[in-house]
Amino acid sequence: MPNLTEALATMEYGPSPESPGPALDWLKRAPFGHFIGGKFTRPADLFDAINPAAGAVLAQVSQGSVKDVNRAVTAARKAAKGWAKTPGADRARALYALARRMQKHARLFAVLETLNNGKPIRESRDIDVPLAIRHFYHHAGWAALVEDEFPGLHPHGVCGQIIPWNFPLLMLAWKVAPALAAGNTVVLKPAEYTPLTALLFADICAQVLPPGVVNIVTGDGATGAALVDHGDVDKIAFTGSTEVGRAIRGATAGSGKALTLELGGKSPFIVMADADLEAAVEGVVDAIWFNQGEVCCAGSRVLVQAAVAERFIARLKDRMARLRLGDPMDKGVDIGALVHPVQAARVGSILDQAVEQGAELHLAGTAVGNFCPPGLLTGLGTSNIGWSDEIFGPVAAVMSFRTPAEAVELANATRYGLAASIWSESATVAMDLAAQVKAGVVWINGTNLFDANAPFGGMRESGFGREGGRAGMLAYLAAPAPSGKERKALAAPAPLPGDEGAGGIDRTRKLYVGGKQARPDGGYSFAAPGGAAPLGNRKDIRNAVEAAAKAGGWTGLSGHARAQVLWFLAENLTARARDFAALVGEKEVAAAIDRALYWAGWTDKLEGRAADTVSGHLTLALNEPFGVMGVICPDEAPLLGFLSTVLPAIAFGNRVVAVPSQSAPNAALEMVQVLETSDVPAGVVNIVTGAQAELAAVLAAHDDAAALWVFADPATCAAAERAAAGNLKPVWAEVRARDWAGAEGRAGAFRANAVQVKTVWLPYGA
CATH class of the missing domain: 3.40.309.10 (Aldehyde Dehydrogenase; Chain A, domain 2)
Incomplete structure (x- = not known):
């Protein structure tokens, strides 16, 4: 080691070690079991957690089995009802207490993180641990505000959370804090390589939270798979590789589980x-x-x-x-x-x-x-x-x-x-x-x-959903679940009425692609009311997506400019109300006109937000359209359902490939003249009629369709989610019969799912 004179001459750094003593003392309680129902279980089926810098074993932890995951989910389910009913102020106090205790033991967390992960102590000490604590403080505030700020929404229930090894404690905080603030309970699986700070966090949970609110099961990928596949888990939040995210998307297809995926990147x-x-x-x-x-x-x-x-x-x-x-x-x-x-x-x-x-x-x-x-x-x-x-x-x-x-x-x-x-x-x-x-x-x-x-x-194959801020809270809240009656009503897709073999088919109706009427590649089928309807297929969807991709000018328009088009559309729909009433009845037409006016009013009012974050920065959470979207319209409201789903998508700058009601598609095709006379640019709305299950799967698999909405039967929704696993596009799939004429037809979920948040950090006042 150089003396003072030599150090001043060379400016070389001498060693400045941080003591591992307190962390090693805490590790003496190893081997570790899982943390389930407020207690640590008996250790079993052990594996090593190592210090990657020294190559030494730090502790042994338990490999989680299917039985362990079942026990943890059962504990979380048992605690879910009580935690959801706990007043927001009381949940806020609990999150605040977690933050305070983490702050008290910040140095212990930092040292343990570095020992187990290998990252420099100054990064753990100065970045990761303070940010993790910040998340619990921040979400303590959301817990106190959630009832006022998110009316009509409720917690999902039991959330399964799987985190990676690169930010073990910070990723835990990103997921656990908003879940608890919203009223959910948690089963968390830390990364196999870096479970130790999660187990230290469990120690704090035992002091603060009711049993079962937070459960931690350690293990490898098989443990995570058991959590993903568990039938009593309501939401999965995963951070990790794109390959595993793709597998999770496929495994959860049709399960009804909410899903947040934060995946790989090459920024x-x-x-x-x-x-x-x-x-x-x-x-x-x-x-x-x-x-x-x-x-x-x-x-x-x-x-x-x-x-x-x-x-x-x-x-x-x-x-x-x-x-x-x-x-x-x-x-x-x-x-x-x-x-x-x-x-x-x-x-x-x-x-x-x-x-x-x-x-x-x-x-x-x-x-x-x-x-x-x-x-x-x-x-x-x-x-x-x-x-x-x-x-x-x-x-x-x-x-x-x-x-x-x-x-x-x-x-x-x-x-x-x-x-x-x-x-x-x-x-x-x-x-x-x-x-x-x-x-x-x-x-x-x-x-x-x-x-x-x-x-x-992220976007694309970096996943979907957001963590942090208001958008992160929304990810842990849900609309009321469909009733058994609604599920039964949508147990099977509506049949295609008639077939090509019948005579006397009227072939005057055509698909609407790129601002032009086009003959369907798939032929025709009888439909009622309104006569025959064209049957679109994979080629027609491909043409429609290409047309929508070319209509990027619509996305570049201001909200005000798009609003003028939607106001004009409502005016022209009103002028043709009698014609549409012959297809769907006066009541539905009146509701459809109101819906067009509603989304015309919203078009220039979807605000982003400037978030209060790091000093010296302006942090903008901007609402950005996806681009090309697929929309599988509900079967039960041929005109109103079509407009209630297509209009919010285009109001905020997307271009749409819409598959209208399967049993009564002609009301949507009748809208072609209204679109053309309302200055809707070619390619902004494309209409492909036909078998919804088939066309939904094609849209889901199409790489140039950036998002997909599916309002259909369970099988169609599941198939679309499964097909989207290849390109990991966000799919909003609803297996329910909405009250399209009422408040459900204009719910905030349409606004939230029509855009993706882009967060832009700008130096400001530094």
């Missing part, structure tokens, strides 16, 4: 020529290297404008060479250990493949054990595995671009859409790029900023 980090390059370099350090790259939203695809690319890469290499790799318990260390030998081997394998595929790898050191030095991949193409796949190690891939348009094209050339970071001294340039990048979170001149009041979540 772009865009550096414009006018950016503060030193700040952007530190952004890469913060996004990739300080956390070992073990962040799903890390900006690991670094895109640098060609004019400054050479200088920027040189600065990155210089900064990379000065980072300190070593014992994560040392407060002066920048990069700790990867979480497990399996992960270290995976990172090494991807880097080897990237080099084999033509990339040049620059490493500031040599990989030893679970320690991977910081690195850069250069000279690679978009098909290189180092550019396309998550590495989850401290290695960034760098590529240059020439124009902003090319930057957007490269940024969006991925199946993911979790986050993005944009660096420019021009607010106009930065906000223009932020609007075009497909990502649920966009940081401008910053990266990896999080707060309990800021929604976080």
Whole structure:
């Protein structure tokens, strides 16, 4: 160790270790059982929780079985009714008490997190633990407000939650805090590699919460699968890989379980020529290297404008060479250990493949054990595995671009859409790029900023649903469940009346695609009332989606401009009320006109919000349309159901491929003339009639349809959810007979499901 004179001359850092003593003392109670019904169970079927930096066993924990999961869900169900009926103020006190106790033991949580995860102590101590505590404080406030702010909604019931190893405590807080605030009970499965801070949290729950409100079952993927498959779990919230998320989407299809998926990412980090390059370099350090790259939203695809690319890469290499790799318990260390030998081997394998595929790898050191030095991949193409796949190690891939348009094209050339970071001294340039990048979170001149009041979540194969803020609370609340009578009424799809074999078919009715009437590829079938109706098929859906994709100008219009079109539509529908009454009756037509006026009124009134988050930042939660949406309209209200589902979707900027009532589709086809005379641009509304189950599955599987609504029988809803597992689009499936003429036909759920939240972080007043 250098003396003072030598240290001042070299400016080298000496060791500054954090004591593991208190955490190791707490671990002496190992081996650990599960935490079920307010108590720890007898340990059984043990496996090791290791310290990845030292390769030593920290403790042994229990492998959860199907029986253990059953016991935990039973305990949660037993506690659910009482916890849901607990006054919001009392739930608020409980969450506040959790936050206070976590704060009291913050150093213990931080040390235990670092010992078990391998991340540097300064990240656990200064970022992860304070943010986790912040979530419980924040959601204590929501617990006190939930009855006033979310009237008519209720907790789902029992929530199954599965979290990853990269942020063990923070991900726990993201999920448990809003679930409890909304009145749900929880069964949580921590990651197999990093269960220890969850078990420490269980200790605190035992002091504060009624038995069964929070239950923790440790184990591997089989334990998580048992939780997903359990028939008495009402909601699943999962953070992890896209592959597992896809399997969960398929496994829960048709179960009625609510679902939030926060999945993988390969986020772009865009550096414009006018950016503060030193700040952007530190952004890469913060996004990739300080956390070992073990962040799903890390900006690991670094895109640098060609004019400054050479200088920027040189600065990155210089900064990379000065980072300190070593014992994560040392407060002066920048990069700790990867979480497990399996992960270290995976990172090494991807880097080897990237080099084999033509990339040049620059490493500031040599990989030893679970320690991977910081690195850069250069000279690679978009098909290189180092550019396309998550590495989850401290290695960034760098590529240059020439124009902003090319930057957007490269940024969006991925199946993911979790986050993005944009660096420019021009607010106009930065906000223009932020609007075009497909990502649920966009940081401008910053990266990896999080707060309990800021929604976080992805698009595309990065999942759906949001955690944090108002949107995160909504994810843990539900509308009233359908009654048994409603389920029975929708037990089977309505039959297609008639067939092609009957004579005298009137072929004057056609599909409506891209602003034109088109003959159906699938022929015709009798329908009543109104005569024959065309039968659309896969090809017709493909054509309709293509037409909707070309109508992007509608999304770019202001809410006011779209409102004028919907007001005009209501006016023209009124003028043709008598014609529609012959098909569906005067009462339904009157309700349909009212519904058109209602959504015309809402079109320019869906507000985003500026969230109070990190000092020096303006955090905007913006409502962004999905783009192309599929809508399977209800069968029981041919005109009113069609307008009640299509109009909210287009009101907020989406373009729609609608499949109207199966048994009486002609009321929707009669709307073609109203659409054409109301200045609705071609491709904004496309109508394909036919067998709803078949067409729903086609829309669900179509990669260019970004979201899908299904109001149909259980089998059709289940098939659509199952088909959507391939591309992980959000599916709003309702197996219920709504009162379309009443308040249910204009519920807030239509507004919430017509948009996705994009969170944009802007420096402000710093």
